[in-house]
Amino acid sequence: MSATLQTEFRKQARLMGSAFEFVVVGDDSSEIYLTHAIDEVIRLEALLTEFSKTSQTAMINDNAGLKPVRVDDEVFTLIQRCKKISSLSQGAFDITAAPLKKLYNFKGGDFKFPDQSDINRTLTLVGTDKIEMHNDQHVFLKNKGMRLTFAGVGKGYAADKVKALLQQKGVESGVINASGDLTVWGKRADGSPWKVGIADPNNKSKVLLSIPLENASLATSGDYEQYFEMNGKRYSHTIDPKTGIPVSNVKSVTVVSPSAELSDALATAVFVMGPDVGMNFIEQLPQVHALMITAENKILATSHMKFNTTGM
Amino acid sequence: MKKRYIVVGLLAAFLSAKAQQTEAPYTKQSLRSKDVSLLMSFYTQDNDHSAVTGGIGTEDLQVYATSLSMAWIQDSVHTITLDGGADIISSASTDNINFVFSSASREDVRSHVNLSYDRVLKNNFSAGVNGAFSIESDYTSFGLGANVAHVSADQSRSLGASIQGFADDLRWGRLDNGRAQKLLYPSELRYKEWFDEHNRYSVNAEIYFHQTISKRTTLGFYPGFVFQQGLLSTPFHRVYFEDNALRVEVLPDTRIKIPIGVELNTFLGFKTILKASYRFYWDDFGISAHTLSVDAPYKMSRVWTLLPSVRFYTQSASDYFKPYKAHAPAEDFYTSDYDLSQFESVKVGMGFRYAPFIVKKRRTFEEIEFRYSVYGRSDGLVAHMMSLFLSYAKQRK
Structure with a gap:
């Protein structure tokens, strides 16, 4: 490691519906990487969000029950990994569970528990085993009405990609904080470890638990x-x-x-x-x-x- | 024969009912190591330093819990939520400037302003300074203080020192027409100015030393030192002498006080925490005192905690104290204030805390605490005290 002065540079941005903060440790030339980090998250959001008409997720969902859709390699492998985690967790993690959430209408004012028949009907649209992975990076959702969402894994995927990008550029330590979902690597500018603090919910300025992480x-x-x-x-x-x-x-x-x-x-x-x-x-x-x-x-x-x- | 079949039948029905109850969508399963390594290999292949370490190079993660959560972790006294509240602790974000204002109301003629600034420094040090101003109907007070603290790297030990200075003006009348007027004497003694000194200066120094003994126990030690100078008596106190003379209370114009405290906090198990403290006090007015207090919060359920407490106190009389008409006329210093006499007291209390932490939208009703205690003193004073504390929070996003 060179003897140049190490400083921590920070930048914040609203991305993927959350408050992101990026920190890199380095000399003055490292500061520009923060902008690269933000650009990468913007790119991934456009790729994966279900709320846009042009994202690859939207294209898969629009063709559910109709035809397979070709996606980028990184989306294809992401879906493969999600299927793997799904089977290891006995189906507890499932990127096809969006239709169930829609049933509950949590955002609406007048909340009502849905009927068991509605639940049963919607359950037929859920299950990562119903995602078919075809040749040449094609993804097919078997039943009409199925919907993929990366909400449960998107921020994490973005953090991993940004970290890889920054490490490739030579950033040896940094932090990506997506509203409490944190990724850290390396050590702080003064050589001490990054400490993750978990706040007292009743007094957010007080730290309840602290965990040094590397x-x-x-x-x-x-x-x-x-x-x-x-x-x-x-x-x-x-x-x-x-x-x-x-x-x-x-x-x-x-x-x-x-x-x-x-x-x-x-x-x-x-x-x-x-x-x-x-x-x-x-x-x-x-x-x-x-x-x-x-x-x-x-x-x-x-x-x-x-x-x-x-x-x- | 018949009986046996009925029993068997009932047993079978019970067992099958139980099986239906406990049928869950997820069951404990042994994962195949091939599946596990295949999954983990992707997530750890990219970096050289792929191991999650707890900052001290081992496979374990070290979780440091602050004092309150020592009880929480053993005992789950409070609800802890870990979502949305995780952040990187940095010295910049723990800089603290506190500004507290409390203003006078029509009836209650008291107001104060407190300003303090605290900062976390390198190498686990922190320091702060503070200033205060207060005005009450019988005195104004200015304060200035500084403090410094250090926590050991493994956070098991902390040491701190603080020094606080006060300058008080004991004259009355300030709030009536904006100017300090006179010291207030008993009505029949206002024919002369008994004191030409109306200020009081105090310097308080305190050191604290705090050590975690084990996962369940911590120990604290708090020696202090106070020096006061100026008008240390209370101008409106009367003193009657043996020869029926009446004068205003007179005490020396310097005073040294030395308090030393020790506190033990331990989790006893069975949902009870024990807090025991002992404090020794000595001053050069001849008073020495001992305080022993014990609190034992007992967590009855998720939301209810019982709060019993007891406090014993004993003090010896000041050299300058004598009761009504017992002072000799030739004495230099004299008081009949029973707070400076010899006495013992006991305070016994019971309270409860109801802490449901109900969240509705962004408002949290946190807790309500009620305490009742009875205080009795050997000179006949008996007091009943009740207090109510309510805590409610609103979150800003």
Whole structure:
């Protein structure tokens, strides 16, 4: 490493519907890379968003039940990886589950639990096994009405791509923070490790837990503010892709792993799988850690998370 | 014969009902190592330094919990949410400038302004300065202070020091017509100015030392030192002498106080935390005192916590204290203020905290805390105290 002065450069931008922050450590010549990082996320958003008419996701969805669609290699391999995670997680993570969320109409004012018959009918449109991967990068959704969404993995995928881009340009340490989904690598300008702080929800300026990280990505699933209550039970806005019912036994899950895409997907998967099965699933994956808060406020952590207490 | 079949039948029905209840879409499964390595190989192939490390080079992640969450983690006293709240801790973002204003109301003639600035420095140090101004019907006060603290690298030990200075003016009348007027004496003693000094200066120095003993226990040590100078008595206190003379209370114009405290916090298990503290106090007015207090919050359920507490206090009399008509006329310093006499007191309290943390849109009803205590002093003073605390938060995006 050269002896030039190392500084931390930051830039923020609103991308993929979230507040992104990029940090690179380097000398003055590194600052321009922040703009490259933003450009890359803009490119990926245009590629993957389901809300545009021209994205590749939109083209796949518009041709559901009709014909296969050719996509870029990176989209094709992303879908392959999502299918793999889906099968390993027994279907808890599923990029075809969008029609279920639509049933619940969470954004509308007058919320009503859908009928079981509607749920059953929609479940026939869900399942990554119904995504067919054909030759020459063609993707086909078997049933009409099926919809792909990368909402559960898009930010993570973008973070991994940006990190690879920055590392290729010689940035040896930096941070990508997408509203709390964090990727870090290297060390800070003064040589200390990046410390991820998890805020006290009741006082966002106070740090509750801090975790020093080097080369890791942290993602959390289970927005505490997005929930609804019915008959005294609290339900999140995340729907279980196999039952069509919203998850109710977990408050939040945080996953730490070498990849932002993986952490993103696994956080959702574990949230759906629940305390016993979900945590057991993570224990079997090397270099992956998870922390879960259940509905009863019990805190569960995988065996390689060591808790230390500090002074008062 | 018949009985046995009924029992078997019932058992079978029970077992099948149970099986239906516990049938879940996801079950614990052993993943095939081939599948696992195939998945992980993609995610770790790109970088040389592909290992997730906890910053100290091991496979484990070190999670540092602050003091409150020591109880939370053992005990889940509070709800913790980890989404949207993760961020990189940087010294720049923990710079703190606090500006607190409280203004006078018509009836309550008191207002104060507090300004403080804190900053996190390199090598786990932090420091701050503060200034304060306060005005009450019987005095105005200016304060200035500075503090510094250090936390060890593994966050198990912290050490800090603070120094605070105050300059008080004890004259009355300021709020009536904007100018300080006179010291207020008892009505029958206002024929002369008993004191030509109306200021009081104090310097408070405190050191704290805090150590985590184990996962469940922390220990704190707090020695302090106070020096005061100026008008240290209360101008409107009367003192009666043996010869029936009446004068205003007179105390020396310097005072040194030394408090030393020790505090132990430990998680006892069975959802109970124990907080025990002992404080020794000595000053050169002849007073020495001991305080022992014990709190034991007990978490009854997810939202309810019981808060019992008890406090014992004993103090010896100041050299300058004598009761009504017991002072000799030739004494230089004299007071009959019972706060400076010899006494013991006990305070016993019970409270509860209800902390549902109900979130509706962006508002959170956090908690309500009610405490009731009874205080009794050996000189006959009995007091009942009730307090109510309500906490509510609104989030800004």
